[in-house]
Amino acid sequence: MERIVIGTRGSVLALWQANYVKESLRKAYPNWQVELKIVKTKGDKILDVPLAKIGGKGLFTKELETLLLENVIDIAVHSLKDVPVEFIDGLGLAAITKREDVRDSFLSSAYKDIESLPKGARVGTTSLRRTMQLKRLRSDLDCISLRGNVQTRLKRLEDGEFDAIILAQAGVNRLEIKGVKYVLPLEFMIPAMGQAALGVECKRDSEIYEKLAFLNDTNSLFETSCEREFVKTLEGGCQVPIGVNAVFKQGCITLRAILGLPSGEEILEDSIESKVESVEDCQNLGRALALKFIALGAKDILIRAQNWEF
Structure with a gap:
């Protein structure tokens, strides 16, 4: 029996993603013993600063990549939108999974869509991409950095810190979150690169690299x-x-x-x-x-x- 260790971040969504790959591997290779190792990344540790101000590449991947190179883990499962376009020598994407819904979703306790938000409404998002496109439509909106896992973001919306928040619809679907008021059409909100797909990273010279291709x-x-x-x-x-x-x-x-x-x-x-x-x-x-x-x-x-x- 071959033992395979999957590295993953510890949020509910990251664990859903890692378990999805884990179960796929178990079905494809019943003789593999597949387990998860939870890793905290820089992006998980620094939650009081907007992502764009932290700087650097691989905010949610670097620690996992280090463990791949050290052979502590065999596979790292990422949201593909978080994976830098340049790889550390020796590493690569062994597979890119089928996409979920690529769009972004609008969640609010009181308002049905962006147009109905009052002037100066507080909209929570971690993304400069979303902020740019929201501001193009409504320059009056107050776009505020919203860090933390999905559950934390939803709680802050529920507590009235924001009039609305924007989340990736893929995560909403995977976690079966209720309360989405509006899914933003691609004509209005163009997603991030790789949004809604999972990237499965592995050492290129690993014996299992080619065996992961079925996930593509x-x-x-x-x-x-x-x-x-x-x-x-x-x-x-x-x-x-x-x-x-x-x-x-x-x-x-x-x-x-x-x-x-x-x-x-x-x-x-x-x-x-x-x-x-x-x-x-x-x-x-x-x-x-x-x-x-x-x-x-x-x-x-x-x-x-x-x-x-x-």
Whole structure:
């Protein structure tokens, strides 16, 4: 019997994700003994500072990657949107799972949607991407950093600290959370790269690396490869105001993206579409759209966004 240790963060959502992979492995390889190891990351420890102000890459992955390299764990399961586009030498994504709903959701105790919020309403979100797009629609909204696990965020909404909060619909669905008033359409709120997919990270020279390929979903692999290459070409990290979403249907990818200042000003938005047959085709498409953004001054906007005062 082979013993496999999965590294994961300790939140309810992270444990759902890790257990999903654990059960998938047990079904595929009944002779494997699969167990979880809970790890606290830098992003889990620092909860009183907005993510964008902490700085650095891999806020939710670095500690797990260190344990992979030290052979303490065999696999790390991440929300793919948290995985940096550049990997530490020796590590890679062995699989990208089928996506849940990629959209964001609006939760509020008193209001049905963003348009019905009163002037100056307090909206909780951890994301500069969401803040940028909310401010574009309603510049009067007071977008406030909302850290902590999903249960903590919901409790703060319930306690009246916020008029509304924005969460990823994927997490809402996975945890069967009730009370979503409105799922934000892609035309209004473009998601983060890789949103709603899980990334399964492993040492490239591991004996089990290739054995994890069954977890791959072709649509998800194509879409997220496109999105991640877009961000990689822009040299943007996980905590910058970039939304990018690829949809793969009938052999064709439609890629939409947005970036701008957190204030909702100086926004760039564009899309591109092409037939694709391989991951390389998808990456080329993501790169092509990123180069269009760069030609329009995207890198200057992102530099200013990273130095934004909160």
